[in-house]
Amino acid sequence: MKHGRNLPKLGRKAAHRDAMLSNMAASLILHHRIVTTKQKARALAPFVDRLIQTAKNGKKSLSARRLVARQLYSPEAVEKLFSDTAPKMSDREGGYVRIYRLGRRVGDGAETAVVTIGMATIKVDKKEKKEAKKHKGERPAGYDRTKDEEIFLEKAAAKSKTAEESAEEAKAS
Incomplete structure (x- = not known):
C-alpha cells in the first residue's frame, strides 16, 4: 500500500x-x-x-x-x-x-x-541574436516612407469623417 x-x-x-x-x-x-x-x-x-x-x-x-x-x-x-x-x-x-x-x-x-x-x-543562435540587434531600427530595402504617410493620412481622414458624421447625426436627433 x-x-x-x-x-x-x-x-x-x-x-x-x-x-x-x-x-x-x-x-x-x-x-x-x-x-x-x-x-x-x-x-x-x-x-x-x-x-x-x-x-x-x-x-x-x-x-x-x-x-x-x-x-x-x-x-x-x-x-x-x-x-x-x-x-x-x-x-x-x-x-x-x-x-x-x-x-x-x-x-x-x-x-x-x-x-x-x-x-x-x-x-536561440547567437548569430541570429546579433543580426536581430544589428538590424533593429533599420528599414527593409526598398522602403518608401511616403506610402506609409499617405496610408496614415487616409486613415486619419476617414476617422475624422466618421466622427464628424456621428456628431452631425447626434445634433440632428
Whole structure:
C-alpha cells in the first residue's frame, strides 16, 4: 500500500491518470518537448524525473529496464531513454524536466506550458541574436516612407469623417 501519495487528481480516475502520465512521458522522451496544461506538466515532471533517475542508476541492468517499461508502455521510449537520454544526463543530479509557462489556451482559457527534458532547452543562435540587434531600427530595402504617410493620412481622414458624421447625426436627433 502506497501511503502519503499526494498526487494531483487532474479530474481523472487513477487508471486514466496513470495511463495519461505514461503516454505523456513517452511523448516527452521521444520528442524532448511537449505542450500541455500547467497542472499536467507539474504532475508529469516528477514522474519523468524518477524514470530518468532509474535509467541512470541501472545503466545496463535488465531489472532497471523492466522497472521503466512497467511505467512506459512504449518500447521505443524505453530504448531511447536508456540509449540516448539517460547517458546525456549522467552529469546532472536531478531536475531533468523543465517547465516553461506559455499563457492561456484560446478555447477554454487553461494555462498552458511547454515541458522539456533538460538537454532540450529552448535555444536561440547567437548569430541570429546579433543580426536581430544589428538590424533593429533599420528599414527593409526598398522602403518608401511616403506610402506609409499617405496610408496614415487616409486613415486619419476617414476617422475624422466618421466622427464628424456621428456628431452631425447626434445634433440632428
